[in-house]
Amino acid sequence: MKQRSLVMAYVFATSSVSTLMGGFVACGAQSYRISVHGETADKIDRPNTQSSGSNLSSGSLPGVHSASGWKRSLPIRFVTSDEIESAVVKQLQTAMKTWEMAVGKPLFAYDGVEAKKGADFRQLYEPLSDSKNGNYFDHNWFGATGKPNSVLATTIWENSPQESSSITKADIRYNAEFYVFGNSLDEFSEGKRTIVDMESLAVHELGHLLGLTHVKETEDRFSVMNPSLFIGEGMITRRLSKGDIVRIRSIYGIGDPTLAQALEKADDAADGADSADQTRM
Numbered sequence: 503m504k505q506r507s508l509v510m511a512y513v514f515a516t517s518s519v520s521t522l523m524g525g526f527v528a529c530g531a532q533s534y535r536i537s538v539h540g541e542t543a544d545k546i547d548r549p550n551t552q553s554s555g556s557n558l559s560s561g562s563l564p565g566v567h568s569a570s571g572w573k574r575s576l577p578i579r580f581v582t583s584d585e586i587e588s589a590v591v592k593q594l595q596t597a598m599k600t601w602e603m604a605v606g607k608p609l610f611a612y613d614g615v616e617a618k619k620g621a622d623f624r625q626l627y628e629p630l631s632d633s634k635n636g637n638y639f640d641h642n643w644f645g646a647t648g649k650p651n652s653v654l655a656t657t658i659w660e661n662s663p664q665e666s667s668s669i670t671k672a673d674i675r676y677n678a679e680f681y682v683f684g685n686s687l688d689e690f691s692e693g694k695r696t697i698v699d700m701e702s703l704a705v706h707e708l709g710h711l712l713g714l715t716h717v718k719e720t721e722d723r724f725s726v727m728n729p730s731l732f733i734g735e736g737m738i739t740r741r742l743s744k745g746d747i748v749r750i751r752s753i754y755g756i757g758d759p760t761l762a763q764a765l766e767k768a769d770d771a772a773d774g775a776d777s778a779d780q781t782r783m
């Protein structure tokens with residue numbers, strides 16, 4: 503715990519420097535629903551999840567876009583493109599564990615490496631056309647996704663036509679054209695490509711994949727679902743806030759309370775460290 507606090511102190515100390523340098527980057531999560539009228543499936547862009555609260559179905563908690571999530575199809579089977587090296591896949595899996603600890607149950611199951619690459623998809627939603635939930639690196643980011651260069655990654659998902667609060671498929675695409683993904687505590691930016699902490703980014707994108715929207719900094723400044731993320735060497739946001747835990751449990755409940763309690767304990771200890779660091783900013 504002691505060691506973790508020291509790391510957090512470093513992160514918060516350098517984050518103010520990064521703000522001055524403009525290292526503040528947005529995420530561009532999006533979903534679409536297929537309406538099955540006639541022979542062609544229409545892709546309907548939903549309002550972006552950037553603003554929490556305004557486009558939620560009635561009765562769902564703020565910060566949640568799909569109130570049933572994947573509850574009917576757990577665990578979520580996923581693959582990783584073969585261009586994602588195994589160390590980075592491990593960081594993705596660590597991020598998955600973070601969410602699993604919060605709900606005290608397995609959420610994900612790894613189906614291994616997928617031969618397809620980001621470059622195989624010409625259009626943002628194309629990865630949803632197969633049955634695999636994939637993670638892809640895009641080296642032609644704007645060309646393939648239409649998203650600005652500053653966007654780190656995007657999660658796309660499809661809701662069930664029968665039950666719009668359920669998610670049936672999802673993919674995560676990473677902007678490998680402008681960023682390097684790895685462990686930002688011991689890896690570096692490469693030329694114009696800034697290092698992004700894969701575990702931190704994956705915690706955020708997996709939040710979308712599981713059913714969460716963005717949460718504004720003014721509502722919960724420790725949430726991993728804040729729309730922007732500090733990036734660069736030493737910058738990490740790997741830990742869920744208390745609010746994140748409440749929101750994810752509103753979808754998935756709690757399986758094994760022992761696992762969930764372990765996370766809460768760690769969270770309490772680290773919260774103390776955060777407040778001390780914040781005052782120094």
Ligand SMILES: [Zn+2]
Nearest residue numbers: 529530531729
């Ligand atoms: Zn996002």
